Amino acid sequence: MKFLKYKKVVATLILGALAITQVPAYAYETGCDDEENLYVPQPSQPDKECPDINWPSFPKPPVCPEVPEPPTKPEEPKEIKHLPYIVGYEDGTFRAERAVTREEFATMVARLLLEGNEHGDLSSFEDIRPNRYSNAYVGYLESLGIVSGYADGTFRPFDAITKNEAQSMVEKIQQIRKTRKVVTFNSDNTISRAEAVTALNSIFERDCSDAEIQNQFSDLESTHWAYNDILFAAVEHTHIEK
Incomplete structure (x- = not known):
């Protein structure tokens, strides 16, 4: 009987040792007596590599071309009426050198x-x-x-x-x-009158080379050095502003 009892004790000790060796070393005590609620952390598992997956491809949105701005409409030429600021004499002369x-x-x-x-x-x-x-x-x-x-x-x-x-x-x-x-x-x-109108036309920027002005003075030749300036100053005309 003593031998059988001794055998049971040895068997119990062996089974207890085996149970202890199966518990991971990193288990920690929670202070809980309930063995079923004892938390034993598990070692982390390495991340698995994602297998190559043929993801569906979506078409890129179309790129809209830039719409050019409409060209600005050029301003229409502006007509300006120039009034005479000097007059001739009653006999139809201008007397440019006076x-x-x-x-x-x-x-x-x-x-x-x-x-x-x-x-x-x-x-x-x-x-x-x-x-x-x-x-x-x-x-x-x-x-x-x-x-x-x-x-x-x-x-x-x-x-x-x-x-x-x-x-x-x-x-x-x-x-x-x-x-x-x-x-x-x-x-x-x-x-002189010719010098005066030439100077004033320049100061007031009265350049009317595009105007068609008829000579109204009997003593003014087209070869006179101030011919155009005299007509710009003495004859009413319409000028296209540039």
């Missing part, structure tokens, strides 16, 4: 600035009659500070304008108009 007076030059400048509009202010100069054709034009330039008279309160409208006097007016016009073209008079001599 000297320009102070009132004539002031009148030409004022007409170009006004562009056909009227100005009601009369000049303050005592030697220009209120009903004189040049009075309002001189008064307009006086209000702009372009002309000034003499210390005695006169304007001396019938005196020939000198190049220095004309240059002084031109510089003030340039300040008002911010013109790009500069015209200079280099001496103190008087200026």
